[in-house]
Amino acid sequence: MKNTKYKYLLVAALYFLGGGNWAHAQDATTKAAAKAGGFSFQELLFIIVFLVIIAAFLTVWKVVSSMLKSQQMQIMKEQGTPVTEDMQDVGGFSHFWKKLTDAVPVEREEDVMLDHDYDGIRELDNKLPPWWVALFYITIAWAVIYIGYYHVLKLGPLQAEEFEIKMKEAEDQVSAHLATLGAQVDENTAEKKTDEASLSEGKKLFELKCAACHRADGGGLVGPNLTDKYWLHGGDVKSIFKTIKYGVPSTAMAPWANQLAPDEMENVASYVLSLQGTNPPDPKAPEGKEE
Numbered sequence: 001m002k003n004t005k006y007k008y009l010l011v012a013a014l015y016f017l018g019g020g021n022w023a024h025a026q027d028a029t030t031k032a033a034a035k036a037g038g039f040s041f042q043e044l045l046f047i048i049v050f051l052v053i054i055a056a057f058l059t060v061w062k063v064v065s066s067m068l069k070s071q072q073m074q075i076m077k078e079q080g081t082p083v084t085e086d087m088q089d090v091g092g093f094s095h096f097w098k099k100l101t102d103a104v105p106v107e108r109e110e111d112v113m114l115d116h117d118y119d120g121i122r123e124l125d126n127k128l129p130p131w132w133v134a135l136f137y138i139t140i141a142w143a144v145i146y147i148g149y150y151h152v153l154k155l156g157p158l159q160a161e162e163f164e165i166k167m168k169e170a171e172d173q174v175s176a177h178l179a180t181l182g183a184q185v186d187e188n189t190a191e192k193k194t195d196e197a198s199l200s201e202g203k204k205l206f207e208l209k210c211a212a213c214h215r216a217d218g219g220g221l222v223g224p225n226l227t228d229k230y231w232l233h234g235g236d237v238k239s240i241f242k243t244i245k246y247g248v249p250s251t252a253m254a255p256w257a258n259q260l261a262p263d264e265m266e267n268v269a270s271y272v273l274s275l276q277g278t279n280p281p282d283p284k285a286p287e288g289k290e291e
């Protein structure tokens with residue numbers, strides 16, 4: 001029974017010494033945290049709260065059990081039963097606990113009783129519990145390590161730097177996301193796409209948004225014929241992208257920048273180009289110059 005208690009403590013201690021890093025070793029986003037000594041602040045806080053809860057639980061359990069035991073010993077004494085070695089419980093976990101608290105057992109309270117007595121209230125001269133004193137020294141040691149690590153050797157990022165790192169990571173994520181949306185495409189980088197998926201997406205958009213003025217087959221109605229070689233504003237993919245994006249001021253051709261994503265404009269521009277030479281029936285007369 002006592003041995004299993006030790007075993008659990010050992011396993012927990014080994015895990016914490018391992019830095020709790022096992023789970024995160026490959027995770028790029030915790031690199032900054034790993035740099036700061038194995039734990040992120042939240043993890044550290046969680047561990048401390050966890051330990052405090054365990055300590056509180058052990059304390060309550062210990063107090064209750066020692067109260068029960070002294071009660072039991074009292075009764076045994078009254079009945080004249082000899083108190084066995086086992087009852088006094090030396091060694092094992094209790095021994096360890098005694099070392100931690102250095103508490104004077106209730107039976108020997110007289111030894112630490114101070115001699116003053118105020119209205120029947122007397123005082124015990126207990127030692128500070130060693131666990132508490134140890135905690136105090138640990139905080140001092142921790143402060144030295146912390147200052148050495150962060151401020152003298154400058155091995156870890158301080159708050160401001162950590163903030164920069166996180167912001168940089170977030171920016172990278174945003175630009176990676178925008179890149180997948182095709183948001184980087186503009187009139188200088190637009191390419192003529194020829195793959196099936198892009199063209200059918202372009203066709204869908206064209207029939208939905210553009211056919212009213214350019215006719216579903218591109219033959220032209222209010223807007224010019226888009227299937228011939230004649231262009232008012234240029235017939236390469238970059239020029240067409242530009243016309244779609246910014247529109248043609250003071251004509252029915254409105255700017256589409258706010259309604260279509262850049263890659264959608266690229267797709268629809270590519271689709272417009274794919275209409276070249278389709279010769280739809282009854283086309284609108286050529287406008288602009290031949291290209």
Ligand code: HEC
Binds near residue numbers: 205206214248253268
């Ligand atoms: C409300 C009517 C209307 C809609 C809707 C419309 N256009 Fe136009 N479009 C025009 C007009 C009018 C012009 C001619 C502008 C000018 O006179 O310079 C034009 C011009 C163009 C041109 C330039 C042609 C050239 O000869 O240089 C392209 C390319 C074009 N539109 C593509 C589109 C696409 C793609 C859409 C859909 C996203 C679209 N248009 C939606 C009316 C429209």
